[in-house]
Amino acid sequence: MKAMGVLLMSLALLACRAEVNSSAVDYDAVEVPAAQLSSDEARDRGRALFKEKCALCHGDRADGRGVRRQGLSGKPVNFGSMDWRSNTSANEVFEVLSEGRRGTSMPAWPTLSEAQKWDLIAYVLSVAEDGP
Numbered sequence: 159m160k161a162m163g164v165l166l167m168s169l170a171l172l173a174c175r176a177e178v179n180s181s182a183v184d185y186d187a188v189e190v191p192a193a194q195l196s197s198d199e200a201r202d203r204g205r206a207l208f209k210e211k212c213a214l215c216h217g218d219r220a221d222g223r224g225v226r227r228q229g230l231s232g233k234p235v236n237f238g239s240m241d242w243r244s245n246t247s248a249n250e251v252f253e254v255l256s257e258g259r260r261g262t263s264m265p266a267w268p269t270l271s272e273a274q275k276w277d278l279i280a281y282v283l284s285v286a287e288d289g290p
């Protein structure tokens with residue numbers, strides 16, 4: 159009987175989750191502008207934006223060691239890590255920039271244009287191979 163209750167509750171929770179997701183963007187399906195991602199100009203613009211808006215938490219060298227990193231909820235990763243890079247897709251970063259990360263200090267960036275987001279993505283995804 160108890161197990162049944164737990165099962166019903168899990169189903170109810172799943173239903174709620176599904177509802178939340180269905181109203182949101184399907185970030186896996188967002189088309190990645192491949193040419194922009196591999197462009198040096200985009201990367202340079204992304205680096206400049208990064209220093210302006212992200213470095214306080216993520217570090218001037220994108221290594222997760224920003225001056226404000228203490229006391230944040232969640233820990234900024236080292237974008238220079240090959241491990242992070244090989245486990246992260248452009249779509250995932252686009253989603254984090256668009257939605258933030260709930261329950262952490264990573265905010266959403268509704269003030270950035272899509273083009274600016276892709277510039278930033280070009281930059282953060284290049285750090286592991288090309289350095290900051």
Ligand code: HEC
Pocket residue numbers: 208211212213214215216230231232233234235246251254255259262263264265267278282
């Ligand atoms: C107020 C501090 C703060 C600022 C400003 C900030 N971030 Fe973050 N960010 C975080 C924290 C903390 C996390 C870790 C969240 C977690 O624990 O999952 C994070 C996570 C991320 C992640 C996910 C990394 C991963 O795969 O786990 C990306 C990508 C990211 N930030 C990019 C950016 C970019 C690009 C900017 C600038 C537009 C930015 N952040 C600005 C605090 C910040």
